[in-house]
Amino acid sequence: ELVFPSLSYRTGPYAANGIPFADGYADYLTLVNERDGGIGGEKINMIECETGYNTEKGVECYESTKSQGALVYQPLSTGITYQLIPKATADGIPIHSLGYGRTSAKNGKVFSHVFNYPANYWDGASIAVKHLLDENGGDLSSKTIALIYHNSAYGKEPIRTLEELSEKHNFDLTLLPVDHPGQEQKSQWLQIRREKPDYVLMWGWGVMNQVAIQEAANIRYPMDQFIGIWWSGSENDVKPAGKAADGYKALNFHAPGDDFAVYDALEEHVWSAGKGAGAGDQKGTVLYNRGLYAAMLAVEAARKAQEIHGTMQIDASMMRDGLEQLSMTEAKMEELGLKDFGPTFEASCENHGGSGKAAVNQWDAESGTWEVITDYIQSDQEVLDALIEEDSAAYAAENNIEQSCS
Amino acid sequence: MLYREAGDFKTSYEADGQTFPIRLDRRGYYAILVMALAVVPFVLNDYWVNAVFLPFLIYAIAALGLNILTGYCGQVSLGTGGFMAVGAYSVYKLMTAFPEISIAIHVVLAGLITALVGVLFGLPSLRIKGFYLAVATLAAQFFLVWLFNRVPWFYNYSASGQISAPERTLLGYRITGPETQAWAVYLFCLVFLVASAWIARNLTRGSVGRKWMAIRDMDIAAEIIGVNPLTAKLSAFAVSSFFVGISGALFFAVYLGAVEVGEAFGINKSFLVLFMIIIGGLGSIFGSFAGAAFMVLMPVFLKNVLVGGLGWPTDLAAHLEFMIVGALIILFLVLEPHGLAQLWRMTKEKLRLWPFPH
Amino acid sequence: MPDQLLFAIEVTLNGLMAGVLYALVALGFVLIFKASGIFNYAQGVMALFAALTLVGIMEGQVPFEHLINVTFGTEIHGFGWEVPALLAILLTMVVMVLFAWAVNWIVLRHLVNQEPIILFMATIGLAYFLEGLGDMMWGSDIKTLDVGLPQGINTWIDETTFNAFGYGFFIDNLDLVATLIAILLVAALVAFSQYTKQGRALRAVADDHQAALSVGISLNFIWVLTWSIAGFVALVAGIMWGAKSGVQFSLSLIALKALPVLMLGGFTSIPGAIVGGLIIGVGEKLFEFLIGPLVGGATENWFAYVLALIFLVFRPQGLFGEKIIERV
Amino acid sequence: MTGPGMSAGARGRSDVRDSLDHEVTADGRKIGGVLMDMRSITLRFGGVEAIKNISFDIREGEIRAIIGPNGAGKSSMLNVISGFYVPQEGEVWFRGSRRPPMKPYQVARQGIARTFQNIALFEGMSVLDNVMTGRLTQMKTGMAAQALWWGKAQREEVENRARVEQIIDFLEIQHIRKTPVGRLPYGLKKRVELARALAADPMLLLLDEPMAGMNVEEKEDMSRFILDVNDEFGTTIALIEHDMGVVMDLSDRVVVMDYGRKIGDGTPAEVRSNQDVIDAYLGVSHD
Amino acid sequence: MLDAGRTEETLLEVKNIEVIYNSVILVLKGVSLSVPRGGITALLGGNGAGKTTTLKAISNLLRSERGMVTKGSILHRGERIQDLNPSDMVKRGVVQVMEGRHCFEHLTVEENLLTGAYTRSDGRAKIDADLEMVYAYFPRLKERRRSQAGYTSGGEQQMVAIGRAMMARPETILLDEPSMGLAPQLVEEIFGIVKSLNENEGVSFLLAEQNTNVALRFAHHGYILESGRVVMDGAAADLRENPDVKEFYLGMSDEGRKSFRDVRSYRRRKRWLS
């Protein structure tokens, strides 16, 4: 039996985002169980534990599931991730924080048990800038970019990167913090209206996203010059603003929509069999797909671990090896019924962060779907590597970790 | 009769001032203390410590602190989260600046620093009263959280803005950091809790406590009979913040190990601790324990019953959990408005009369 | 006019509008405080619950859908009809009245003559319960609320001011509507509480439950009445705020925006809620505009509280609050 | 049993120390010099003038009554003495020197204790604790010592407790020592309040309607307590009371107020026959 | 002394009631009494005897103090009224003036009086007329009509409380210690008012009083309560002549009124308890 805990948040302030993710995660694992009889014949036992996006409940969930042989954690909240990184490392259980958590965990030499592929926040910042460079013929000089961000550790993540990039590409950067929860953003948007930045980037979360998009519409800010990070790019964020949100862009490191072979399999083995998770109304949404994607990576890593260690009954440390040697190729994705669903990448001991690729999606309010408008864009590794090196080195020093790759 | 408390046969005023005047009670409490100190540490595992005991012990300290301010001195405060943050950030700065000094000392110092901050924010209480004061203390809550988020010095300029506790030991045993032993952290926090409760009890049974209670019950009359409201209120703020600071320090350093201020010490924390003392019983040390136990254990218990036992989907279980906790709060109130501690007292009074109805 | 001044004026105007929105939430608090001395912690959750119910009714959601599906293995997803906004608002009001009735019957009735802190605590229990109930009934996804209120920049103001000053002011249509509604609401409530016998009874109840009982005021009636009105105010606030952000959990947090307003205006004053709202709205927006950039921004959360705090030090009962009686 | 004669010239001005002209009352109590002297006190609340230019004194060891119709300003006068109201005009002289503006708690520490018209007990505490609060002005141990319950703190607590128990015995409220005061009937509450005031070992005791809501028997008890306090501890007492029997029997001198003005001042006998007082207050002349 | 207007019809009847506070403290241990229509009935007794509790039991205010009538019954015009709300009692014409004033502090004196008329629906004009009547009885209140009740003196508050009850135009008034804190002149006046309401308007009174002297002068019938039991009752005139009552409640011994100075011993035991 392979234990995959799912620390979900179907309640609390961010429930609307937690539900689709948890559903996607659960449905994919059910699919593997129902269709393939598990991974390599070992059934998956998914234990769902409700955190409500609350760190303390996260601890409780971690402690209650870890003794049952958990293989990998998806903590799903910045707070829980930070707080589990040392704990889980000490307990020898890997963490996969997919597109969130601690960015410098990309450095596997320091963070032996933490994986954050396929892309992280700094990648996100860089990719957004790259996209803008593309749109402007490679030149952003004398342009202004405003960053509107959730005034928390998460929201502040891209600042450093953007500052570096603004030096490199000569654009002006304006910072606009929004305090939690972010229901009132008049000041920020009046400022944007006054200063008319050429582009607005957003690192928002929860209600902040919906309000920002509505306010942008209210001041008639051109939506296609407004780009959100992947946690500001779900249907939930754009729908409340209705038609006005049309043209809003967001980054994403996997595909939206349900146009994939795996969906047929899900229909056949899971939903029509009445085994779907939740209310079953989340299929094909961005966050559902993200949950699905997370589950798929976990399953593939487990498969890899079985392969490496030659046993079907893997434990957490074997799972770690599987995660570290995971390689997602186009062929493999196609085989899984997920052609072009996510970027290709190859993890390694040094690189726990994947290829750092994401694509830009754009909201089409008419059809109510996200359109993928670019290929997977590669982030500016040159700038980022140095930053990651620096931050992880600081962490290593603080916690007496020897950088190594075994 | 199951429970007897016959007559008042004390022969000295010392004996009369005892914490547990009834022998049965006294024995019970000692038994619990011995259990907590000598038995529990041996049967603990990670789950019990991290999911139940640590939060309970740490919240009980915070609840004691707030109970001194709100329950004994009558100043409702919603700044607890902010003050806990002061404790946490103080201990973090101290731990990283003076790694060679014992963590126990750092925790106490963090408490003292918080006491100072508490006094500062307590100043308006001289003018502002009741719910106005409660809302005014929110200013402390929001300002402090903003400050710790804003000024990088507080989080040692780390890129993430989070603080994480480096490994520290006491007598050779790890107290903070990832590789601690369940019993060690448990005992560490337990000692702080027992000491806090003891100090709180001493303060509240003496003249300081009476000053506080006088201010709580009728501040004008108290002033006219000779209580200086300034010192009484500020000392309550100081002592209260001292405990709250300690609990914040433990919360960060021992329990979570890594926190982000907005998330860990947000307004919810303030409300949570306030709920604990109101449910447990204002102006009661036992109440602080009972309230903390209720608010920590009830959700865990319900979750285990509903999800683990009855197999409900987690979200429905979580919703139901909210409804049940809410309904229980209301039920307790309707039964006994003065908290669990009073409920306990009334039960004892009834037991004393048992089997007669009154 | 210099640009900075124009901007400052624009910020001020928007601050006023924001203040009105805060006041809408604060009104609910004031009503209940006035009528029972209860600081109703559940007010924010009531706004959420009302808005959720409204959307649920409009979209023909089946209450407790998920619960029913899980327990009976059914697959129901909505009634499949849509209810027009106005009718839905009426139905929601019926629900809120029922809620008020239940609150009185189950909770308040048993807590007559208790200290304010205990009543406060009861509303905490209520908030917990309602939070769970709301989610259980209507689900926790974000819902779009569209009752046909206009939103977005008011072009007329934009153009007129542009022609006059060379800079078009931004005023949100929704805010204009909110202002209108707030004015009507406040006028009605002031009239009610000042000029009717019920209004006087309301204040009497807040002062002394027992004495109110002894002159024959039925606490049950007064409380059902005020909680119903507060439910209505919560619904209005829920609609206004929900239009901006969609109806979701965070709606219950708007209560936090109302507290400094309440403090500043006085817990017992209906006009105070409006005036307090305006001061807070303008204050925090101007502070963010002028000082914010110097200290790194995001000051709005705490500034409102600090402003109110400073105010209170000089006037402990708020601007219009009833004087706190200090006598021996 | 009448108090000392009251002449206008004797009032005020002289210092305690240089006026050692003790007078002896009929039942052998000593009445000393002027302890407290109120000079031309005027107190206003907005438009309402509650006290209009009133002067009177209280002499050491005497029982001084203040009477007058409802709303005359009696309670306000006590509040002025205990520093809770600050008069707009006038001076308060205490023990021969002019009292600077003071907070009420500072006044209390000078040895002035009081009870209140609307009982102001600390409802959340037991009777014992309430009476112990009366001794707060006497207790000096610091917070650190108390936190650890060290020798000094414990000793002080026990010493003060002993004194309080004496007072409790004296007022015969032993049986309700541990009862929360909220549950007591009105009359007992009044007695507890008296106990609390006595616990402070005051030099001057201010009593605001101590016998309201009591029946004759209880009033007799209360009178006994007041007389004994005055006798045994030599405490000076200022007393507001509406029961003329009590006032006439107990007090040495009486001030009569009406609408904030003083309309009479003198021995009970003098006051009783004063026509102004009869018109404004007594209605019929009491036996 | 005054027998006019008194009828034999019983308006209120309390039968052997027991009251428990907080479900543990037994306060009334079987109290029975009856209030005839048009009579003034006095309830006498020392501190803590249970007078207030009895009145609250009748007006149903006990529930809000966590008190409960556990035994016995209370009848108003022959109907059981224990389960009614206090406001129903007011509608039935039974109004209580509570001990300790209980004014609405933040309301002005006039607003306080007007709330007294809350249950009335006979039009503004009648209410205004009654307001004037109250002011006529208590001129002091007219002077203070615009000030917040919380800032009036103790006696003024007592007047407000009584005036407020009069505003309800009740048929029965339960008066709890009306004389407390009032100047002697005013005590006489209040009882004068009681008497004239009783005689002219036929209002019945149940009156808990410590001031036995006055109470027995104006009442028709008296009950004496000790520790939650009725220990004696009878016509007021008879009670006044009873030697025990004379000694303990009227402060008179055989030699006439004693001086308060001459009392030497406290706490004598009541003869009927020993």
Ligand SMILES: Nc1ncnc2c1ncn2[C@@H]1O[C@H](COP(=O)(O)OP(=O)(O)OP(=O)(O)O)[C@@H](O)[C@H]1O
């Ligand atoms: N704080 C205050 N604010 C406004 N008016 C006040 C205040 N305190 C007292 N008064 C007014 O001053 C007058 C005197 O009040 P005070 O309480 O001194 O009367 P009193 O002589 O004690 O009467 P009673 O015998 O009824 O207690 C009253 O009319 C009262 O309303």
Ligand SMILES: Nc1ncnc2c1ncn2[C@@H]1O[C@H](COP(=O)(O)OP(=O)(O)OP(=O)(O)O)[C@@H](O)[C@H]1O
């Ligand atoms: N809320 C309460 N909780 C507990 N005990 C109470 C409560 N109210 C009154 N009692 C008790 O009930 C008994 C009777 O009280 P009650 O107030 O009826 O006396 P009373 O005759 O009115 O006395 P008084 O003349 O002093 O007003 C007292 O012993 C008192 O301690």
Ligand SMILES: [Mg+2]
């Ligand atoms: Mg007075």
Ligand SMILES: [Mg+2]
């Ligand atoms: Mg009574």
